[in-house]
Amino acid sequence: MEKQSMQTEAPHPGTHLPAGYGPQYPPGAFQGPPEQNGFPTPQYGYQGPQGPYAGPQAGFPVPPGGYAGAGPSGFPVQNQPAYNHPGGPGGTPWMPAPPPPLNCPPGLEYLTQIDQILIHQQIELLEVLTGFETNNKYEIKNSLGQRVYFAVEDTDCCTRNCCGAARPFTLRILDNLGREVMTLERPLRCSSCCFPCCLQEIEIQAPPGVPVGYVTQTWHPCLPKFTLQNEKRQDVLKVVGPCVVCSCCSDIDFELKSLDEGSVVGKISKQWSGFVREAFTDADNFGIQFPLDLDVKMKAVMLGACFLIDFMFFEKTGNEEQRAGVWK
Numbered sequence: 001m002e003k004q005s006m007q008t009e010a011p012h013p014g015t016h017l018p019a020g021y022g023p024q025y026p027p028g029a030f031q032g033p034p035e036q037n038g039f040p041t042p043q044y045g046y047q048g049p050q051g052p053y054a055g056p057q058a059g060f061p062v063p064p065g066g067y068a069g070a071g072p073s074g075f076p077v078q079n080q081p082a083y084n085h086p087g088g089p090g091g092t093p094w095m096p097a098p099p100p101p102l103n104c105p106p107g108l109e110y111l112t113q114i115d116q117i118l119i120h121q122q123i124e125l126l127e128v129l130t131g132f133e134t135n136n137k138y139e140i141k142n143s144l145g146q147r148v149y150f151a152v153e154d155t156d157c158c159t160r161n162c163c164g165a166a167r168p169f170t171l172r173i174l175d176n177l178g179r180e181v182m183t184l185e186r187p188l189r190c191s192s193c194c195f196p197c198c199l200q201e202i203e204i205q206a207p208p209g210v211p212v213g214y215v216t217q218t219w220h221p222c223l224p225k226f227t228l229q230n231e232k233r234q235d236v237l238k239v240v241g242p243c244v245v246c247s248c249c250s251d252i253d254f255e256l257k258s259l260d261e262g263s264v265v266g267k268i269s270k271q272w273s274g275f276v277r278e279a280f281t282d283a284d285n286f287g288i289q290f291p292l293d294l295d296v297k298m299k300a301v302m303l304g305a306c307f308l309i310d311f312m313f314f315e316k317t318g319n320e321e322q323r324a325g326v327w328k
Contacts, residue, residue: 092139094176095146104296105206107181111299115292116143119151119306121284134162136315140173140303149173149181151307163188165315171307172208183208184304186311200312204304206297213301215239215308224254224313228301235259236298239268239305245313254309256290256302266290268306270314284314 100109118141124134131285140149154170173182183205190198196219206212211231218225224241238261241254249272256266271285286306290299 010265020192048107049202055209091139092147095142095144095148097176101296105210105212105300107175107179108206108296108300110142110148110175111296114142114148115290117141117148117288117303117306118143119147119249119286119288121310133164136158136171138307147176165311167311169311173303180208182206182300182303184307186308200308202304202308206300212297215305224309226301226305226308228298228305230297232300236301237265238318239309241309250288254305266294266302268302268309284310286310 065253095110098109098113100106101112104112120139120141122137122139124137135153135155136151137153138151139147140151141147150170151173155167156324159167159169168183168188170185171184171186172180173184177182185203185205187201189200199217199219201217202215203211204213204215212235213231214229214233216227216229218227218238222243224245226239227235228237228239230236236259238257238259239254240257240261244250245252251272252270254268254270256268257264266289269287269289271287286309288300288302288306
């Protein structure tokens with residue numbers, strides 16, 4: 001009787017069950033030839049039970065330092081895309097791609113489920129130390145902090161440093177797989193309100209090569225005003241900024257209004273980034289708010305309007321600001 005009790009309490013080889021934990025199958029499964037006493041004979045070379053796990057074996061790769069292991073209990077682990085643009089931090093999670101709706105340009109399905117966009121321009125160390133203008137890079141996130149897109153300026157060195165903030169540029173917007181889903185084209189135009197025949201403009205393409213809208217500057221003696229147009233050059237919305245575009249420990253709002261300017265439906269905000277960042281860099285933070293049910297193409301056009309506003313009013317270096325009389 002005692003022998004039978006001890007045999008029941010012994011753990012089955014290979015299961016690592018604690019003593020006292022009953023077997024998961026009937027006792028008959030342990031029966032065999034008399035010389036085995038209910039257990040199979042260990043194979044040649046068997047070194048007995050192993051001790052605690054000592055780490056990865058030779059020949060196997062070591063997990064990276066940022067590996068977080070399994071996710072919280074009850075939630076599946078979501079593998080993030082392997083793509084990380086060279087200019088962006090790899091630790092920022094990407095927004096999961098929603099199913100593409102009908103009549104939505106490929107790559108813009110992310111914008112169908114959000115009513116707010118956060119844009120963070122990355123600080124370029126070379127530009128801070130030397131004043132040498134480099135290509136701008138931006139992270140585009142949703143309100144949860146998940147990265148939606150990554151934007152990279154594509155201009156040559158001579159254009160950046162000779163034309164300054166008034167330079168023409170091509171801005172390429174990439175999704176989480178590195179595909180270019182939007183292209184913003186800004187031609188070289190006059191930067192003074194004294195010449196209303198050659199005001200600022202930017203074209204938004206989605207996918208690249210297919211225009212979905214335009215942002216054109218509207219002449220006004222005091223206010224920065226812009227008109228948002230669809231792919232047929234028809235006016236849809238307007239953006240109106242403050243009389244004095246000056247940031248002093250507060251945000252600057254450019255309101256999104258209806259064509260008659262009777263109602264406000266959203267805004268583009270230049271967010272205060274702190275004294276050090278504002279004084280020594282031209283890396284800015286923006287927030288865009290729009291109705292959730294706004295046409296996805298017009299959401300993309302608002303994104304283009306934000307970049308145009310950034311270059312027109314907040315991209316100036318210290319020397320340019322002194323010449324223009326505009327202080328951030």
